[in-house]
Amino acid sequence: MASLEDLLSSTDNPVEMLRNVQTGPNPYPVPAEFTNWRDEQEAWQQTCILFDLSYHMVDLAIEGPDALDLLKRVGFNSFDGFAVDRAKHLAPCNPDGYVIGDVILFYLDEQRFELVGRIPALNWIMYQADTGGFDVGYELDQRTAMRDDNRRRSYRLQIQGPNAMKTMERVLGEPPPDVRFFHMTTITIAGRQVRALRHGMAGQPGFELVGPWEDKGPVQDAIINAGEEFGLRRVGSRAYSSNTLESGWIPSPLPAVYSGEATREYRKWLPAGGYEGSASIGGSFVSDNIEDYYFTPWDLGYGGFVKFDHDFIGRDALEVMAADPPRTKVTLALENADVLRVIASQFDKGRRAKFIEFPSAVYSMHPYDAVTVGGNVVGISTWIGYSSGERRMLTLAVVDRQYANPGTEVTLVWGEEGGGTSKPIVESHEQFEIRAVVSPAPYSAVAREQYRSH
Numbered sequence: 001m002a003s004l005e006d007l008l009s010s011t012d013n014p015v016e017m018l019r020n021v022q023t024g025p026n027p028y029p030v031p032a033e034f035t036n037w038r039d040e041q042e043a044w045q046q047t048c049i050l051f052d053l054s055y056h057m058v059d060l061a062i063e064g065p066d067a068l069d070l071l072k073r074v075g076f077n078s079f080d081g082f083a084v085d086r087a088k089h090l091a092p093c094n095p096d097g098y099v100i101g102d103v104i105l106f107y108l109d110e111q112r113f114e115l116v117g118r119i120p121a122l123n124w125i126m127y128q129a130d131t132g133g134f135d136v137g138y139e140l141d142q143r144t145a146m147r148d149d150n151r152r153r154s155y156r157l158q159i160q161g162p163n164a165m166k167t168m169e170r171v172l173g174e175p176p177p178d179v180r181f182f183h184m185t186t187i188t189i190a191g192r193q194v195r196a197l198r199h200g201m202a203g204q205p206g207f208e209l210v211g212p213w214e215d216k217g218p219v220q221d222a223i224i225n226a227g228e229e230f231g232l233r234r235v236g237s238r239a240y241s242s243n244t245l246e247s248g249w250i251p252s253p254l255p256a257v258y259s260g261e262a263t264r265e266y267r268k269w270l271p272a273g274g275y276e277g278s279a280s281i282g283g284s285f286v287s288d289n290i291e292d293y294y295f296t297p298w299d300l301g302y303g304g305f306v307k308f309d310h311d312f313i314g315r316d317a318l319e320v321m322a323a324d325p326p327r328t329k330v331t332l333a334l335e336n337a338d339v340l341r342v343i344a345s346q347f348d349k350g351r352r353a354k355f356i357e358f359p360s361a362v363y364s365m366h367p368y369d370a371v372t373v374g375g376n377v378v379g380i381s382t383w384i385g386y387s388s389g390e391r392r393m394l395t396l397a398v399v400d401r402q403y404a405n406p407g408t409e410v411t412l413v414w415g416e417e418g419g420g421t422s423k424p425i426v427e428s429h430e431q432f433e434i435r436a437v438v439s440p441a442p443y444s445a446v447a448r449e450q451y452r453s454h
Contacts (some may be wrong), residue, residue, distance in 0.1 A: 004257075007277050014258045014290045018366075020281040025362050025424040026118075028237035028379075029055045029144050037305060037359055040239035041388040044204055047231030048161030050223055050286040051240060053208070054152055054216065055144040055280065060122045062129070062152075064136035073132065074125055075105075076297060078307035083195050084109055085184040086345065087197055091302055094123050095120035095261055095319030097293035098256030099302075106197070117157070119143075119275045121253035122161075127269050128313075155216035165232035167416045168207065169383025170226040190218040219393070242359040242385040242405075245394040248301065248331065250382050252433070254279065254366045256294040260374045280423060282364025284431060285380050286414040293368060298325035299398040301452030308408060328404045329445040332371070332381060332412060332436040334393040340416060342432050354415035360385040361393075363425050370413040371397050378403045381412055387443075394443055395436070406436040 011017040015109065030052050034040065038154075043049045047324035072079050074092040082088060084107050101124070103117030113245050115122060122140065141153040159167060168176040177185050179198040187196050192215040197208040211219060224232065244251050255276055257263050270276055281293065297303050297318065303325055306318055308432050343352040359361070361384045371379035377400030395412065403410060415431040 002271040002272040003268045004272055004274065004276050005264060008058060008258065008271040013288060014292070015281070015286075015288060018254075018258075018279060018281040018290075019286075020280050020422045021282045022422075022424060023278050023365060025360075026365055027145055027161045028240055030240070032238050033236040035363070036048060036233040037236065037242075038388040040233050040235045041242060041359060043231065043233040044161050044235075044243065045246075045409045046162065047160065047166055047233070048159060048163040048204075048206075049233050050220075050227065051158040051160075051235050053156040053158055056211075057156070057389050058114050058119045058122055058143050058146075059141040059142070059153060060125065061113070062115065062125075062136055063112045063138070065111060066134040067136045070125070070129055070132065070136055071105060071113065072310050073134075073312055074128055074388070075300075076307070076314065077305040078309050079158045079263075080307075080309060082107060082393045086304070086413055087182045087184060089302070089305065090115065090121070091297060091305075092121050093314035093318065094256045094260070094296070095297060095314055095317065096260060098291075098323055098442040099300060099312045100157065100255045100257060100296060101253065102300075103145065104301075108195075118252070120257075120279075123270060123274070124255075124257075127266055130269070131265075132232075134291050145219065148225070151322045152213050152219050154210050155213055155219070156436075157220060157223065158206060159209070159227075159232075160199070160204045161232075161233070162204060163227070164204065164206045165230055167223065167227040167230050170230075171222055190215075190222040192219055195220060209341075240361060241362065242387065243390045244383060244390070245385050245387055246443050248329070248396065250295075250300050250329065250398075251383065252366050253295045253300060254281065254293045254368075256291075259291045260453050279366055280364040280367045280427070281368055282362075282416065282423065283367050283381070283442070284415055284417065285368040285370040285371040285377070286417055293366075295398065296321055296325060296327070299327050299329065301329040301394065303319075319380070326400060327398050328401055329336050329381065329441045330379075330399055330404050331439040331441045332395045332397050333390075333443070334395065334409065334412060335435040335437075336392070338432075338434040339393045342434065345432070351430075354395075354420070354429040355427065356414075358386050359388065364423065369377055369395070371399055372411045372433075373403060373409075376414070378410065390443065394439075396441060399438070404438060406437075406439055410436050410438060412436050418449075
């Protein structure tokens with residue numbers, strides 16, 4: 001079977017290959033809208049919502065005497081105090097300190113863990129399990145788009161919003177348990193045992209609920225029925241992919257595995273037809289050097305989690321970076337007048353911009369739009385879309401620190417050079433400039449206070 005290394009050896013430049021990969025953005029296989037995406041968006045700030053996360057993420061179960069040692073080896077954040085019924089964010093790096101991906105790690109029981117997220121980080125962890133001499137076993141539960149049946153090992157639901165706890169109290173018949181952020185407990189819904197993670201996106205309170213696949217229907221129905229009087233809305237795929245704009249999480253860093261001798265054996269382990277070989281890049285930022293598309297933990301807002309209290313892959317490189325990280329994560333609030341000018345171009349027989357989809361304007365698996373000042377690139381926009389609650393087009397961006405102060409004016413270059421790449425989702429267009437104002441990340445004030453307190 002051909003490997004990723006074989007695929008890269010057959011192309012002149014990995015950037016050119018990935019920019020013209022034929023895939024569009026990752027699918028979220030739930031209905032596009034249950035009501036309408038505007039109300040669904042606003043519900044997570046005003047009432048409460050129910051996300052169905054059961055289909056689009058990959059689950060990796062790891063078990064064995066060396067399971068925790070394996071996770072420490074790939075994680076740059078501290079494991080001090082990490083125990084059963086806790087969860088943490090995990091973002092493995094390559095040996096040069098660039099992020100491969102990120103997942104949520106659940107500590108289920110002694111020697112038993114589950115990791116949930118996109119496949120690049122999980123591939124890296126499985127490779128380390130196979131080659132690192134660890135006494136562990138693992139089982140991968142693929143997302144729905146990669147399987148023939150519609151069944152998963154577990155369902156995963158998330159309820160959040162100002163009325164989430166009122167809904168949970170109605171479901172449980174008593175106040176929900178007082179659980180600290182990213183801690184877990186066990187509850188009973190509709191007679192079924194449910195594992196509940198205290199969680200929330202965009203800063204609003206909530207739980208992520210997990211249980212056996214066959215329990216999904218009764219548990220979901222009980223929550224929907226209980227939440228009706230509290231304004232609960234189910235969220236479809238259109239609104240779901242824009243939630244991150246307010247919470248400030250960059251969901252799709254390109255896995256930093258396409259270059260370097262240190263990851264060559266890993267590229268030989270990866271299949272040519274896997275995620276990494278079909279991970280489309282889109283947008284106005286163009287460089288011949290694939291490493292210009294890699295992100296550090298500081299770029300993604302994870303710098304505060306980097307702890308040098310244990311040995312891990314990439315530690316030496318991160319110790320050097322920690323002295324003076326050059327970039328940081330921000331939100332860009334796009335100028336309404338310029339966005340409207342881009343939209344108006346769709347009605348012009350002449351110069352037409354790349355179409356802006358609502359609410360998420362992401363059209364590739366890995367968006368990379370250039371952020372400029374005075375014509376010079378000072379950063380990269382990584383996720384873009386419309387927030388009905390904020391009434392603005394927002395992007396999550398990584399910019400040079402000197403341009404990261406709130407209120408700084410920058411320009412987003414919208415659209416691909418040369419009329420666009422060959423991706424089917426990219427129509428012939430011209431590039432437009434959109435003025436933007438640097439803003440905090442998370443953009444939501446509620447989210448900033450919530451995350452700061454934890």
